[in-house]
Amino acid sequence: MEKIVIIRYAEIHLKGKNRGYFERVFCVNLERALKGLRHELRRTSGRYLVEAFDGERVGEICDRISRVFGVHSYSVGLKTESDLDQIYACARLVAPQSGTFKVDTHRADKKFPLNSMQLNAEIGGRLLGENPALKVDVHEPQAYVFLDVRENGSTLVFSEFKKGLGGMPVGTAGKGLLLISGGIDSPVAGYLMAKRGMTVECLHFHSYPYTNEQAKEKVVELTRILSRYAGTAKLRTVKVTHIQESIHEKCAPEFMVTLLRRFMYRIAERLAKKIGAQCLITGESLGQVASQTIEGITSSDSVVESLPVLRPLIGFDKEEIIERSMQMGAYETSVLPFEDCCTVFLPEFPVIKPKMADILAEEGKLDTEALLAEALESLEVIEI
C-alpha cells in the first residue's frame, strides 16, 4: 500500500476536442506547483494521481495543489492491489474510530469478483466486526470510506474530498497585463483573471522619490503572491514622477488623477503589445474612489486604442474584495502601511465626473508623447 493524492479537475471535461490541450496545460501547472518535492504525477481517466512522494510531506503537497486553478477537488488516500484483504487493510486505516459511516465503492474494473454493492457490504461488515464503536448509516453518515477499484488492477481508498480552487488551468486563456498598485484590489483582479485561465503579467507605476522603496518592495511581494496562482513571471515598473510634476506644474490640480491615469493606460497598452499581452486588467470597482466613476473609466478607456480593459472587480463591494484577498493570502501584505502613490500631489477635491472636453483641454497643455517616451525609458523588469 502506498500513500497517494487524487486530483480531480474542474471544467476541463467540458472542452470537447480541446480537452487534450487543456489537460496538458493543467499537467504542466501541477508539475510546476509540485516542483522541488519528490513525486510522480500520473494522468488516468478523469483524474491525476500524485504518487511516490515522502509520506510526511503530504501536507505540503496538498497545500500546493490547493493553489492550482483547475483543481475541482483532491483527496489523500491509499493505493493498493485490487485484492480483498489488502483493500480491507487500507480501509481500516482511513475509516473513523467511532460514529456512523458508509462504504461507497466505484468499480471501473468489471472483472473484480465482487460488484460495488457486495464490496460495500464486505468491507463495511469487516469494519463493524472489528470495531464495535462504529455504526453504519447509509443515509447521513458522519464519515465515508470511498473505494475506487480501477481497471489497471489497483484500488484507491480514501475518506474525504477536499475542495480545490476550481476555475481553468492558467495558460489556457491568453495573457493579460495587470496594473498593480500596492493596494488590496489589483492583486485580487489578477487572481480572478487567472482563475479563468489567463496568464497575468504585472505593471506597477511609482513616482520615486515621492514614493518609497518599501512601497515598491511591497508590490514585488504582492506580485510574488499572485504568481503562485497566475503564472506571473515578471513585474515591470515605470516611473511617472515627471508626468506628475508636469501635470502639477501646468494643469488644474483637480485633474491630477484623471490625467495621470490616462498616461498610465497609454503606457500600459504600449507595454502590453510589446510583451504579447492581449488585454489590460485593473482592480477598479465602480464608485469606490473618485476616479472609479463611469466618467473616470470612460476617460481612461478612451486612450486605449485596441485592447480591451478588463475589470473583474467592477461589481464587487470592498468587503467581497477583502474576502478574496484573504483567500489568496495577499491581504496582510496589501494592508502594510506603505503608500504606493504619494499624497504630495493629490488634490484636495479631485474631479469626480470629468467632462471629456475639459480633460482634453487640460491634457493639451502637456507634451504627451515626450512624457510617455520618457516614462517608458524608465522601465525596469523584475524577475519574480
Added chain:
Amino acid sequence: MIYFDNAATTRPSARALEAAGAYLSECYFNPSALYGGGVAVSREIAAARKFLLAQVADPFRYELIFTSCGSEADNQALFGCARRGNLVTTAGEHAAVYESAQALKARGIEVRYAPLHADGSVDGAALLSLVDEKTSLVSVIHVNNETGAVNDIAALAAQVKKKNPRAVFHSDGVQAYGKIPVRLSDDVDLYSVSAHKIGGLKGTGALIRRKKLALPPLIYGGGQEGGMRSGTENVFGIMVFYHAARETFAAAEQAGTRLREVRERLWDALDHGIFTRISPQNGTPYILTVSAAGLRGEVLQRMLADGGLMAGTGSACSSRHRFSRVLSACGYPERVLDGVLRLSFSPQTTREEADAAAEILNRTATDLRERMN
C-alpha cells in the same frame, strides 16, 4: 556617503567588535555554568556591568540589569512601577514609554502627559502640577530623541520626590548615555540605556536601578540578572557594549565640545531661507533637527540619500502617522512638521562632512522646492 542618522543607530565600533570577538568563538560558555569557562565568562560580564554602571551612577547605590534593548528597559520600568494610581510622563517620550503608558491606560492606570516647550523639553512646572499623592511613577526622557533638548532630570526628580516621596522616578537615557554628562542623583530610581547608540550592537540595552527599589521582572526563568531579567546573557553583545563604552566615555567630553562646534557650523551653512531650526542651542551636541517647511521630509530624505547624505526624518508618507507625535506636541504647524529632518552625529563626524552635508541639503531642498513649485 555621509551618515548623519546616528541617533537611529551608530556604526558598531570595529575595535569593540574585535575585542569581544573571543566571546563568539572560544568563550562561548554559559555564564551560569559552574566549570571554569562559565565562571570566567561570568566574571567578565561582572566587570563590564560594573564599568557601564560606574560611568553614570554610584555602584554602591545602583545596579545595572542587562536587557535586550532600551525599549525593554523602558517597558520594565513602566509595567513594573506604574501598578496603581496614576502615571505622570511627558508628551515628548520615545514610543517605548508612550506606547507602554497607553497599554497601562487600557489596564486602568490613569496616565497624565506634561506638555512640552517648543524645543521639545518638558514644561517642568506643568509636570510637577500633575504629580499628586496617588502618582506611582514619573517618567521623563533625558534627551529628547527628536529634537535633542535636554531635560534636567536631577532637578525634576528632586521636586517630584519632595511632592511625593513614594513616587518612582524613571528616565529614558538612551540618547544621553555616553553623549552628555550624566550622574544619577539619589532621586532618580530607574534609568534606561542602549548599546547601539554608542557603537555597540542592536539587541543590547540595560536598566539601571536604585538598589532598594522593588522591581518585578518582565521575563521570568532561570533567574539571571539577580532574578530581574531571566534569559541566558547576550555575552557577545554585552562585551561589545563594554568595549564600545570604554572608547566612548574616554572621549566623551572632547567629542561633545567638538560636535557642538560642528553642529553650529552645519547650521550656519544651511540656507536659512529654507531651513528653520528646531533643536535648541543648549541641547545635545549630537542632534540638529531642522525643518524645510512646506517640503515633505520623507521625500527629501530619499533625495538626500541619492545625493550622498543619510539623514533621519520626522514625517512619513503614511497617512496614519504622517506627523511626529512629539513634534506636534511642540506646537509646530503642519507645514513645519512635514519638512522635519533630523541630522545626528557620532564622535567620528568631521567638520568636512558637515560642510559637504550642508551643501547637499541646500542643493536638494532647492531642487525639490522648484519641482513642487
